[in-house]
Amino acid sequence: MHQPKHLKKAGLKATLPRLKVLSLFETSKERHLSAEDVYKLLLLSGEDVGLATVYRVLTQFEQAGLLMRHHFETGKSVFELNKGEHHDHIVCLQCGRVEEFYDAGIEARQDAIATERGFTIHDHSLHIYADCTKQPCPYKT
């Protein structure tokens, strides 16, 4: 449990709710969690954290660079631990499962396109929405 250092380094007090949220992301099987996911998982494991605090902490972690926020078409923000290495996402429309990928060619083309047009890239998001074909979809709605 060396998390307090991570928080200190990010300029955040090492409070209980923050430690719990960070720990959840580090131990959860599912990398991608919404605010409500985090809230419910904490309640399930007996931790008593307010929903408002969950939202605040997630936003703070995003600003501190500990988490990354994604806007999928599901209508809610999804967060994941920031591994430092950029990647894009492919989202299953049947079960909401998220896979990650990285393609150097796509990255390079984006930089070229922005530069050609006189823009300085801050960020980008590439989401592929698709259906699983090989694997039967586990959570078919």
Added chain:
Amino acid sequence: MHQPKHLKKAGLKATLPRLKVLSLFETSKERHLSAEDVYKLLLLSGEDVGLATVYRVLTQFEQAGLLMRHHFETGKSVFELNKGEHHDHIVCLQCGRVEEFYDAGIEARQDAIATERGFTIHDHSLHIYADCTKQPCPYKT
């Protein structure tokens, strides 16, 4: 004014609100409009259309293939006329201006990535968020 045919072809009654909304997209200087944009523009031009109707009509037009819906990080859906040809977007973080681009290489890589992983692509969204560098930003917030 041959719009009624477009609506009929799409299986939609040629009602006044629908004609007004379609006409707005065909004449507006700004291709990309949110539901609220549409609502306010109609009010300004003296047309009396309910907000709920605007939302309904936009969704119907999207399903009929007349409009395309985009989810930018602004938190609200944005619509544009469907020109038939796919393209992606680069969004200026200073003024919210949207430019369109298409890159065959990026498209091809996406198809390949999805296929490799056993997915069938439904759709994708690629948004580049950036700052104008050359052109001074006209609407600097």
Added chain:
DNA sequence: TTGGTAATGATAACCATTCTCATTTGTGGA
């Protein structure tokens, strides 16, 4: 330990969007 600032939690407020339902409108058939 303690003071003071920052964080928390319950709840209200917010905003985009959707739903409800009584009223109005478009349209195909008489």
Added chain:
DNA sequence: TCCACAAATGAGAATGGTTATCATTACCAA
């Protein structure tokens, strides 16, 4: 052309995710 009826509309309530408010509580440096 007129009529009848299903479909569409509009006003406002309801919803869902997220943020703001504010009194209470918890961290932490001295």
